[in-house]
Amino acid sequence: MTAASAVALDVEGLSHAFGPRAVLRDVGFTLTPGDFTVLLGLNGAGKTTLFALVTRLYHSRDGRIAVFGHDLRQQPSAALAAMGVVFQQPTLDLDLTVQQNLAYHASLHGMAGSRARLRIGEELERVGLADRRHSRVRQLSGGQRRRVELARALVHDPALLLLDEPTVGLDIESRRFLIDHVRHLCRERGLAVLWATHLIDEADDTAKVIVLHHGQVLDQGPVPQVAERAGAGTLRAAFDRLTGGGR
Numbered sequence: 001m002t003a004a005s006a007v008a009l010d011v012e013g014l015s016h017a018f019g020p021r022a023v024l025r026d027v028g029f030t031l032t033p034g035d036f037t038v039l040l041g042l043n044g045a046g047k048t049t050l051f052a053l054v055t056r057l058y059h060s061r062d063g064r065i066a067v068f069g070h071d072l073r074q075q076p077s078a079a080l081a082a083m084g085v086v087f088q089q090p091t092l093d094l095d096l097t098v099q100q101n102l103a104y105h106a107s108l109h110g111m112a113g114s115r116a117r118l119r120i121g122e123e124l125e126r127v128g129l130a131d132r133r134h135s136r137v138r139q140l141s142g143g144q145r146r147r148v149e150l151a152r153a154l155v156h157d158p159a160l161l162l163l164d165e166p167t168v169g170l171d172i173e174s175r176r177f178l179i180d181h182v183r184h185l186c187r188e189r190g191l192a193v194l195w196a197t198h199l200i201d202e203a204d205d206t207a208k209v210i211v212l213h214h215g216q217v218l219d220q221g222p223v224p225q226v227a228e229r230a231g232a233g234t235l236r237a238a239f240d241r242l243t244g245g246g247r
């Protein structure tokens with residue numbers, strides 16, 4: 001592995017505007033394998049726009065994005081193959097079974113036959129849904145559907161996982177499961193994770209955090225360091241100080 005490819009996600013000088021309205025300004029950060037990094041920002045901070053740029057739904061003229069050393073503009077296939085994504089809006093087909101949803105995704109990543117079946121089984125097992133493999137998604141609860149989306153994002157064995165507000169609408173138990181599972185994957189598989197949320201308590205003291213506000217990174221680093229730099233005892237207090245109380 002080269003030095004450049006040891007960085008899972010490298011974002012440099014990224015800016016984006018909708019017409020005259022700048023929504024991301026000179027955003028930069030890096031994720032390394034095993035990092036659980038919370039992208040923390042209020043509604044409208046620019047989190048989803050950032051995800052759209054990293055997943056190549058939008059294109060930016062300014063800045064650079066690289067995934068394990070693959071520049072998103074020059075080597076998009078290699079960059080996208082190395083990432084798994086759970087988007088903010090659910091994207092499962094409700095009338096297909098869990099297996100069918102995941103098999104379609106696997107085939108988009110060039111996986112078929114017994115290899116795909118094996119990987120689908122493994123990921124469903126990990127999220128505790130092996131017995132729902134042949135259920136229609138419509139029959140599953142909101143929390144179970146989110147778990148299926150997580151299994152789908154991981155079926156092609158990406159080393160970088162992006163999740164945009166993954167716990168919105170989930171009850172406490174489902175939320176806990178999702179966070180614990182993803183954190184376990186960081187430790188166990190060395191997965192690099194970018195977890196976008198407006199919920200401060202999803203970043204505990206062992207996480208890294210990027211504070212995004214009005215399209216700008218106000219601070220970033222391990223949670224205790226960010227709190228200390230802001231002269232605050234907790235991330236919540238640090239966030240309030242950095243953002244001027246969210247204004």
Ligand SMILES: Nc1ncnc2c1ncn2[C@@H]1O[C@H](COP(=O)(O)OP(=O)(O)OP(=O)(O)O)[C@@H](O)[C@H]1O
Nearest residue numbers: 018023041042043044045046047048049050165198
């Ligand atoms: N397609 C678009 N056209 C114009 N403005 C947009 C578009 N998409 C987003 N915006 C604006 O860009 C800013 C950033 O929005 P974005 O959805 O990226 O924020 P967010 O942090 O993900 O917030 P939320 O949690 O509410 O989704 C907002 O002010 C939003 O109104």
